[in-house]
Amino acid sequence: MTGPQPRPTVAAIPAYVAGKPPRPREGLTVFKLSSNENPYPPLPGVVEAATEAAARMNRYPDMGSSELYDALAARLEVPREHLALATGSVALIYQLVQAFCEPGDEVVYAWRSFEAYPIAVTAAAATSVRVPVLADGRHDLDAMAAAVTDRTRVVLVCTPNNPTGPAVTQAELDAFLAKVPPHVLVVVDEAYVEFVRSSDPIDGIATYRSHDNVLLTRTFSKAYGLAGFRVGYAVGPEPVATALRAVSLPFGVSSVAQAAAVASLAAEEALLERVAALVAERERLVAGLREVGWDVPEAQGNFVWFELGDRTADFAVVADELGIVVRPFAGEGARVSIGEPEANDRVVELARRFPR
Template sequence: MTSDQLLTAPDTVLPALRGAVAGLPSYVPGRRSAGMDIAALASNESHYEPLPAAAAAVAEAASTMNRYPDSAAVELRERLARHLGVTAGEVAVGPGSVGVLQQIITGLCDAGDEVIFAWRSFEAYPILVELAGARRVHIPLDEAEGHDLDAMAAAVTDRTKVILLCTPNNPTGVPISHERIEVFLQAVPSSVLVVIDEAYVEYAEAGSGPDSLALYRRYPNVCILRTFSKAYGLAGLRVGYAVAAPTIAEGLRRTALPFAVSALAQMAAVASLDAGEEMEARVAAVRQERARMAAHLEARGWKLKPSQGNFLWIRADGSLRASLVDAFDASGILVRAYQGDGVRITVADSASNNRVLRILEAHAA
């Protein structure tokens, strides 16, 4: 019997997926470049080539690909601890910040427990929550495209285990101030883990968002979540990390898939931390381009919220959104469109950014 006959046999009963998996929405990745003149601005990747030190570390590590990596990521955790002023026991690593977030939700949530997050925010949040059998509680963004912390605090119940605060928020770019998060933490039970997701923190202007390490030192139910995928340019290697109270961090390490972070990724991350000045110079250039684009668009009638990520958020629904996506597609520019909400555009090199500006000028109010 062929595989086709097996699938079409009337008496064939195949193994059933869990209900939570069968109904799970798929994560929609940013569209990929398929040509030399395509501007790939959909995934918020760094448009720079890898840091030379990171590329050299990968080349050196390549000769050890036949060996398993250090599953405990001791060298990377110790280097991160020195970088952040914490102990290695407070650090957990995983395959990107989304991998660490899965470890967080798996480690803290039983079936029926609740995870609160703003919406719209990072699209992986509801997927990871439902996969764990937990219940997602999403709170609409406020009029400023940011987190409604009062509503989020009011949504806490005795089943709430985790709250996710994305700052700067993806996809809107709006940060949450230190003062607002501190007031929020005072209103939230200490038994609830508050995850400050800072995937884009390196791109934020100083003082625009929280001093998350200071908050963590004062509130032990805070967990900081970061990644090497964005500013450090290691999106293809998948390495992120969390800073949490030692007992929480140990739990995250226990829930991690063994050997999930490759030796290449670990060595590249360590080398990237050692090349911090070069990374900061690249980030400064992105900030400069972000400000230039925003000023240009605002002068032509676009009303933008100040973004602190490496992207701009264009609030657009209905015909405007469709028109923008069509225009970008026709011009070979890949952007991230969100059904009913808007368009997110990665800030890249000046030539690509100028192509974006020309499209948006033609659609200005």
């Protein structure tokens, strides 16, 4: 070809595979359990706030996201200058790799983990260093620390780990941070932090306050139920947060999304009730799966993981027959979101029908 050619790394970027929607069935309610979405509607006051903001769609959004930054700073008790917003926490992952990695620099992360990691790393012409998770789906933090080299600029710690489910403990994270050089940025990806019920949960805010190289990424997509509006935020030392804001897309977070996020933060009581209900359903589902013979990994997010290997595609087919759509990872396993009680009952039925 003689026309313009993209950088070679662009052709190497793996595709992001989104969760498929269910196909309609006559006489059968179908459920989408493939995208870790919150099955509840928006929190009280959110639709009203979003509708009011939508009436001003002829105007650009507040580029400084002032009201949302103020609300987050107050809620988290951190300086505004330590915050960065983006269109979902996934956008922050892209931005931090862009801001901190030169071509060829290394980014260390567990695998399997969030599938956007290799996409963001490859797009920045950096190099992925994948460290296999342990047999129980947990991060092998000792191996990740050993994988850090002179070329490492970023380490990504996904907790709870998507898609396998376990969460890193505070003791584990502290021991890991003690081994990582201070010039390496450690990103604690807490997209599912609200669902964690560990006996030793990470205190992300306290951890970032005591380390100059720790950044937290969080989202309104999961617990807050704003997946369709794309709002994520990072909390970190001022120089790191400033760098993220410097490479952010101008006007990236829409006025409607900003208004919805602010209203969601104000509805904390309802949020906690919904999260508690989802955690209870998660525990009920895990108990049901173990009762029929499945030893699924510890589930600390709003999903469960089935280790299936080359039977993954068959599992997805049987799920579809039952009117539920799961997220298959070819040759590895399937992630199934926590949904409505009826949907979760069908997941137990799926586990009962599918041979262990």
